[in-house]
Amino acid sequence: MRVILDGMGGDLAPAEMVKGAVQAAELIDDEIVIVGEKKQIEKELKKNRYKGDNITIAPASEVITMHDSPVKAIRQKKDSSLVRGLNMLKDGEGDLFVSAGNTGALIVGARLILGRIRGVDRPALASVYPDMKTMEPCLLVDAGASAESKAQNLLEYGLMGSIFMEKAWGRENPRVGLVNLGAEESKGTSVTKDAYQRLKASHLNFIGNVEGRDVPKGVCDVIVCDGFVGNVILKLTEGAALSIFSLVKQAITENLKTKIGGALIRGQLMKMKESFDYEEYGGAPVLGVDGPVMKMHGSSTATAVKNAIIRGIPYARENVVDIIRNEMLDIEVVEEDYE
């Protein structure tokens, strides 16, 4: 395997990207190509005292920033690390592309350069959602690639998420749940009602509707929703968790007695807070584009980069893209049956 890493994407690039690549390179036999400004990357490799032979550099002179308009950036910055990296993946110069860069640009770029998998109407951005009971990662699809979805898109999200979780991350017979405002089949918008029927008619392990209160409890492995709702779920969970932690902190510092109490449970609370850390999972796949792409958080540090590379490799190795392509053919039949 040859992993293509966007060396210039993300708030902490190139330093943390290179450091993460070095950490990953020590753990895997696969090759890593870092795309970006050659001199800067060489400097960072030196800083990290990298002596191995499985990291190479592919030069790219431009950088797409977080402030760039996605479509414009992809069209104009042809020699950016993001555009170059995607082209390398397309041309077979690598097997997986990993980036912490501008999310919109990455999705637009992947659609334009790699193209969609035949049969997929709309690619999706997945995100890891921590099951707060077992602390195992669930996959939420779509995390915001599209603001609006049709019923068929939701079916595709369920299918692609299920294949990824099973093949890439080894989750057996993944449970797929549809976010809705009630558990009953008859609940929801016209789109979710229609999606329910399509998911039910598919061969997926569809467990039915999932209400907001069940989402954090890990009742399913693949959480299906449109990108608007997905965005709200991810950010609200983050916001609520942070607010509650700061309330706990406030409670602990109230007086001497509680301060002593707080000191005694400090280690456990820190461990708990860490388990919410997205860096553990590194990144999540862009699904439905014709090549394996992993998206990292914009503020990813070396740990996230290392984990995204390691957790991304099976996306390429297990041929998830090909499997999705084959399954889309079946889905098309199911859809015709249903209509």
Next chain:
Amino acid sequence: MRVILDGMGGDLAPAEMVKGAVQAAELIDDEIVIVGEKKQIEKELKKNRYKGDNITIAPASEVITMHDSPVKAIRQKKDSSLVRGLNMLKDGEGDLFVSAGNTGALIVGARLILGRIRGVDRPALASVYPDMKTMEPCLLVDAGASAESKAQNLLEYGLMGSIFMEKAWGRENPRVGLVNLGAEESKGTSVTKDAYQRLKASHLNFIGNVEGRDVPKGVCDVIVCDGFVGNVILKLTEGAALSIFSLVKQAITENLKTKIGGALIRGQLMKMKESFDYEEYGGAPVLGVDGPVMKMHGSSTATAVKNAIIRGIPYARENVVDIIRNEMLDIEVVEEDYE
């Protein structure tokens, strides 16, 4: 003022409804009419040793349960406490209707019996959302009366919520925020983009888009979203809070040291958990129907009933319904300007 209380609605009716009415009656000079099965309510009043003269009973022989289909129940159970109570409000036999009964039936009943305020396209169910920073209540509209909303509906939710918060609950110049997947004006679905423009053009104190992560931080007094997203926000917040509390509990009971630590901060944690308790707020208004209606949680106990009555009275006393009616006329003009 004369408060009409649905004596038979809710999981704990009539016992907790009557108990809550007795508690409220001790604190207010207003009259309370409990609608329901006469003998059962008399029995409960006796149990509570009620000796005052501001509680009366209006008999109703039927009960709409949580399992009844809303439309069917309203049409067929004409002598239910819910239908009778709404008719009493309509006929001027009371000034406010408070119920913990079947939410769907209450909304359908209010629409059919009271009717909509002229100019309001779609009534909404509000819900209290606790600001986790100040622990002051915010109002989320819509909490699930409609699964889908048009841009004009979202404007109406903002307007009605703002009037309620200002007039009934004394919040000065309430800040209105629109739930969206990004802070920028250009973000979102076609509906939220349109709603943004309508809210901006209105005289409301519109602070712009609010992302999921900001919702728990109390950045606004009125949180505007469609009923699908509102339902997900409310239930997800509840689910995430419960999950995090159980993680904290787990952390505390890990070993002897943490158990001692836990014992020292127990009081503070309990207080914190209580501040999430919806019973403190009692209930939230149904907005846009032609009469003040307060909806309580289905599992409300006496405390919630007492608080819903006390916090509901200003909804009637401050003529919130009339103010909404007048303001709807202005909004119609704004809408024409915008289009």
